[in-house]
Amino acid sequence: MTSSSMCALLLPTLLAAALVGCAPAKADGDEDDTGGAADGGGDGAADGGDGGSTDGVTPALLEGDAWCYPHPDGEMTVNLWSVTGRYTDPQGEASVENFYLDGIIVLQSEIEVARYALACRDGACVGSWNEAEDFVACGNATAYTVQLRVIDEDGNLSAPLELTGRQGTDATGR
Secondary structure, eight states, X not given: OOHHXXXXXXXXXXXXXXXXXXXXXXXXXXXXXXXXXXXXXXXXXXXXXXXXXXXXXXXXXXXXXXXXXXXXXXXEEEEEEEEEEEEEOTXXXXXXXXXXXXXXXXXXXXXXEEEEEEEEETTEEEEEEETTTTTOOGGGGGGEEEEEOOBBTTOOBOOOEEEEOEEOSSTTOO
16 A cells, blocks of 8 residues: 555544544543433434534534545545534533544444544534445445434433435535
8 A cells, every 4th residue: 555545544534633632531430431311402404403402411413414535546546434513512512522432323224334433623523434444335325324423521422413425526525
């Protein structure tokens, strides 16, 4: 593998890491990030929901997008997936965890096929992966449902925002 193709594969991860910085490690005895309330409000629509949680403590995803695109790299093309989302939290946007390992769940025919990390900060989230990681094929993008979830420092888990995958032409989502 050439150094330029390695850069193409690592670029999405590096961009996500630059967005959120480094989160402190959990000490022994700290709570696990997977617990919490599942009532995040909203209607799960990709363009909005109701604007926040109904319980006054749970974060909510407001909108998002999930697309794949061909990334040319010399003689080779790598198909990459990208997701974006916007969130709110009644306790303040800063209370949402910056890096949630299970923030992206990919489903095909209602069956989970992959999980990826979601990086969030200041009301915005991003994530990315190479289609070859779990064979989430770009050529079949609309067959996938991509769920986004955020979690706050108290373990309150948003309701999933469900997005239908689509094909784009570049990293900007066009």
